[in-house]
Amino acid sequence: MKPIPDYSDRPLCAILEELRDRIRQLDPQEIFDFLALDPDLCTGRYAGERIAIQQEQGICRGWDDWNTLARHLGCRLLTPRCESGSKVRVRLQKLSPKSFHTSDASSRGEKYASHSPYARIRKNETPAFFCDYRRALERLQIPHRRRILDLGLNRGDELEPILELAGENAQSLEITGVDLACDALAEAQKRWPALRTHCHDLNRLDELNLGRFDLILSIGTLQSPGIEMKPLIMELVQNHLAPEGVILLGWPNARWIDGELLYGARPKNYSFPELSLVIKDLFWIKKYLQQHRFRVIVTGREYLFLEATKIVRSL
Numbered sequence: 001m002k003p004i005p006d007y008s009d010r011p012l013c014a015i016l017e018e019l020r021d022r023i024r025q026l027d028p029q030e031i032f033d034f035l036a037l038d039p040d041l042c043t044g045r046y047a048g049e050r051i052a053i054q055q056e057q058g059i060c061r062g063w064d065d066w067n068t069l070a071r072h073l074g075c076r077l078l079t080p081r082c083e084s085g086s087k088v089r090v091r092l093q094k095l096s097p098k099s100f101h102t103s104d105a106s107s108r109g110e111k112y113a114s115h116s117p118y119a120r121i122r123k124n125e126t127p128a129f130f131c132d133y134r135r136a137l138e139r140l141q142i143p144h145r146r147r148i149l150d151l152g153l154n155r156g157d158e159l160e161p162i163l164e165l166a167g168e169n170a171q172s173l174e175i176t177g178v179d180l181a182c183d184a185l186a187e188a189q190k191r192w193p194a195l196r197t198h199c200h201d202l203n204r205l206d207e208l209n210l211g212r213f214d215l216i217l218s219i220g221t222l223q224s225p226g227i228e229m230k231p232l233i234m235e236l237v238q239n240h241l242a243p244e245g246v247i248l249l250g251w252p253n254a255r256w257i258d259g260e261l262l263y264g265a266r267p268k269n270y271s272f273p274e275l276s277l278v279i280k281d282l283f284w285i286k287k288y289l290q291q292h293r294f295r296v297i298v299t300g301r302e303y304l305f306l307e308a309t310k311i312v313r314s315l
Contacts, residue, residue, distance in 0.1 A: 005034040008058045008087055012048075016069070019092075023073055028096035028258075031078065035087045039063050053086040066090055071262050095258040112154055112181045119184070121256055124157055128261055128302040133219070133250070134161050136305045140246045143169050145214040149240060151202055151232075152221025153177030156188035156195070162217075163192075176210060178202060203228050205235055212242040219250035220303070223281065233285055237292055247294075247308040249285065251278055254302040263302055282306060 007015050042060035049060045070077040081089040123129040142165040163170045182199040253265050264273025286296045294308040
């Protein structure tokens, strides 16, 4: 049996190169491990600080550092094992390339249908999405937004925190959802019978005569290849947003791979994250909304959220 590599006193540049070489030789789902300094001994220290324990030198790294490295390498961090003394056994598993992003579905409606791989994802149970999303909803004062339009509703997961924040006002909300995944919309309708749904192309939103809304919401939809984003944004602002209405838009800056949410948008034909398209879309929308007297902020990491509120002139 080969000895377990000991990285407790190795610089990151050496660790990275060795792990890359090792991962190339592994099959998906295969597990490998190595020794590292116990992060619990490094509380309050920065990554890279050296400490001496039991006459041994070690380099401090926290669990977040090892988790970030694992994701960078296309792996997941498994439950570690205790070793004797000051070391732990770090365990990584190579991810399978399986992902709904690589689905061969012929249409957006099929790719995001209730029977698709995408349907297994529960964003509200993923802190990297939910924490930033909920904060954005709180800043937009959701209890005061009675009419809500959700573009790309799917089965309606993003409505759960909205209804929770609305509290006793939840029963009076008028929520309309539009999506091309008709069976997913039917699932949302079962969850909330009062929901108004339209299985319709967002590029032809003007055909629905929806009226104006206090909150316009769209999470993970505007980046879809079939969406004509700029005309849609102009249509929403000019014809569907109430005078004091607010907007919340979300872009995935990550990919769902083998059950993991890995940071970084990855356009087609790229094997690494490339953010210029996301930045370009965000910049255009922010500039357009500011020209129409909106205050715009962008937050988030794995998911980027754009919040827009109308600037009210003081007398």
